Amino acid sequence: MAVVSTTSAPKLAPTLARLTETRSVSVLGSTGSIGCNTVDLLMRNPGAFCVEALTANRNVRLLAEQAIKLNAKMAVIADETLYVELKKLLSGTNIEVAGGEQAVSEAASRPSDVLVAAIVGTAGLNPTLEGARRGALVALANKETLVSAGTIMTAEVKNGGATLIPVDSEHSAIFQVFDFERADAVSKITLTASGGPFREKSLTEMEKMTPEQAVAHPNWDMGAKISVDSATMMNKGLEMIEAFHLFPVAVDAIEVLVHPQSVIHSTVSYVDGSVLAQLGTPDMRTPIAYALAWPQRMAAPSAVLSLADIGTLTFEAPDTVRFPALRLARECLEAGGGAPTVLNGANEVAVAAFLDHRIGFLEIARVVETVLDTMALAEPSRLDDVFAIDVEARSRASAIIANL
Numbered sequence: 001m002a003v004v005s006t007t008s009a010p011k012l013a014p015t016l017a018r019l020t021e022t023r024s025v026s027v028l029g030s031t032g033s034i035g036c037n038t039v040d041l042l043m044r045n046p047g048a049f050c051v052e053a054l055t056a057n058r059n060v061r062l063l064a065e066q067a068i069k070l071n072a073k074m075a076v077i078a079d080e081t082l083y084v085e086l087k088k089l090l091s092g093t094n095i096e097v098a099g100g101e102q103a104v105s106e107a108a109s110r111p112s113d114v115l116v117a118a119i120v121g122t123a124g125l126n127p128t129l130e131g132a133r134r135g136a137l138v139a140l141a142n143k144e145t146l147v148s149a150g151t152i153m154t155a156e157v158k159n160g161g162a163t164l165i166p167v168d169s170e171h172s173a174i175f176q177v178f179d180f181e182r183a184d185a186v187s188k189i190t191l192t193a194s195g196g197p198f199r200e201k202s203l204t205e206m207e208k209m210t211p212e213q214a215v216a217h218p219n220w221d222m223g224a225k226i227s228v229d230s231a232t233m234m235n236k237g238l239e240m241i242e243a244f245h246l247f248p249v250a251v252d253a254i255e256v257l258v259h260p261q262s263v264i265h266s267t268v269s270y271v272d273g274s275v276l277a278q279l280g281t282p283d284m285r286t287p288i289a290y291a292l293a294w295p296q297r298m299a300a301p302s303a304v305l306s307l308a309d310i311g312t313l314t315f316e317a318p319d320t321v322r323f324p325a326l327r328l329a330r331e332c333l334e335a336g337g338g339a340p341t342v343l344n345g346a347n348e349v350a351v352a353a354f355l356d357h358r359i360g361f362l363e364i365a366r367v368v369e370t371v372l373d374t375m376a377l378a379e380p381s382r383l384d385d386v387f388a389i390d391v392e393a394r395s396r397a398s399a400i401i402a403n404l
Helices: 033-044 060-070 080-089 101-109 122-133 143-160 169-177 180-185 224-232 234-246 285-293 324-335 339-355 363-374 383-403
Strands: 023-028 049-056 074-077 096-099 114-117 137-140 163-166 186-193 254-258 264-270 275-279
Touching: 023 033, 023 101, 023 122, 033 049, 033 060, 033 114, 033 285, 049 060, 049 101, 060 074, 060 080, 074 080, 074 101, 080 096, 096 101, 101 122, 114 122, 114 285, 122 137, 122 143, 122 339, 122 383, 137 143, 137 285, 143 163, 143 234, 143 339, 143 383, 163 169, 163 234, 163 285, 169 186, 169 234, 169 264, 169 275, 169 285, 180 186, 186 234, 224 234, 224 339, 224 363, 234 254, 234 324, 234 339, 234 363, 324 339, 324 363, 339 363, 339 383, 363 383
Parallel strands: 023 049, 023 114, 049 074, 074 096, 114 137, 137 163, 186 254
Antiparallel strands: 186 264, 264 275
């Protein structure tokens, strides 16, 4: 994969710039944070994209509204109990309706040029792999696909002739300045982190933090689960594992740097001392637009970056004592095998328990570490192996939480 150099799009232009042909798009998880931002871009550029399929988990009314506005060919609700309601909401239209997890995977297998994989959690594994198998351009926002099944996913991308474009702002930033044709000239990649809402809090203070405080991210508008991951810095740990599968670099060449302003989204360092960075305002529509239009560029409604107005950019090393999730993720990356799968599954259960007020904030990482200490971490060779490890990790995490 190589980044194609293009002319900059007009600032704040409301319509597409330089996309030369209509592209068909399917959006998995269209009602979530990434999905809604994607839909916003699609609606701003009605002549540039046609929508093949939209899927959602349970937000049936928003899904129906999006499908009508975008004139989607198909709308799928993962929760089968909501199928009848979706059918009623879309009656009188020509939109095909389906329900259930299998239907989500079938939607992903439909012919579209671009598949936006924005389902949160391991529920996104199968449908994302479907897109890779049919050779789509996969705009990947589902961390779990690479964290839990990175080797399997990258093999499917290669075998299917697919193109994998990361949508995470950090990985998109690296992708835009990484010289894939001369990867041996890269000395390291650095993922930047805002530090989350508790960056300056002590362990004593964090012990008392509530879910409402954890989801109040200072820079980014994200869903609850990802916001909590940002607060624990597990999000950055998962991104390290993703980066290992996305870019041809060694484990010890992946670093994390706390950058509270979220202006520099990541950097790539080269052996000659050059450090290339991608900068922008903290708006997820920028990396989404990059993926939708790749290898061309399209305009996005993100605010124009003014370094003069910002004035100062600051950086600091991450604190793995106050944020042990980052240490755990690093250890899992180095261990390899099934460790990242266990990490991800246990974390999802622990975060859900925290959001449900069943455990404290600092107990999230404690639960994950306990699960990691009690499980064998063999390398999964098939998707069934991934699911088996994931189920076991979740079961153990749930048992630990029950005892707490």
